[in-house]
């Protein structure tokens with residue numbers, strides 16, 4: 376990932392964002408030291424934004440697509456009420472084993488349901504269970520972003536939020552070259568053309584599409 380802002384400004388943003396908890400700091404350090412592709416982790420600033428979004432939307436049910444080692448999941452679960460629920464899904468048993476450990480240690484583990492299966496299967500299962508989600512966070516394989524949007528939006532009530540990560544894709548959206556670049560471009564166009572939502576494309580970290588559902 377190529378940062379959208381320079382190191383001095385990034386350090387300034389970091390310094391003026393509520394500090395992460397010691398547990399999240401430890402999870403970030405362990406991920407950097409021991410897992411493949413640690414740049415996938417949302418990290419301090421985006422984690423803080425996700426936590427605030429869960430809090431201000433008064434979400435009780437959150438769906439996360441892309442757990443990895445659990446940073447964003449834990450940040451969001453910490454803002455849920457004690458009887459709130461986060462369903463988070465991934466296919467990677469190694470990274471999610473780290474997530475499980477931190478979820479258990481956090482005091483928020485009882486809110487978290489980690490499902491190890493392809494996300495589209497999990498979303499279909501959740502739909503069959505009649506589940507609804509006040510906030511959906513999309514942060515998994517980029518070529519499925521449009522599919523995740525199509526499958527998850529019907530599970531979001533009017534007024535609910537969908538948040539999608541990496542939607543500026545290191546700035547490559549303005550001159551897409553490969554399939555992953557084009558998948559993000561297609562996703563952003565798909566959201567922009569969807570009359571069910573209003574949306575804003577934020578230039579936080581690697582870009583975040585924030586959408587609010589207006590109608591079914």
Ligand SMILES: C[S@@+](CC[C@H](N)C(=O)[O-])C[C@H]1O[C@@H](n2cnc3c(N)ncnc32)[C@H](O)[C@@H]1O
Pocket residue numbers: 415416417418440441442443444445446447448464465466467470492493494495514515516
């Ligand atoms: C960018 S990382 C998620 C980072 C995480 N949100 C965090 O902040 O730590 C993307 C994750 O999506 C997972 N993934 C890829 N394809 C998937 C699929 N078809 N279903 C579910 N998860 C998938 C990967 O295993 C990876 O852990």
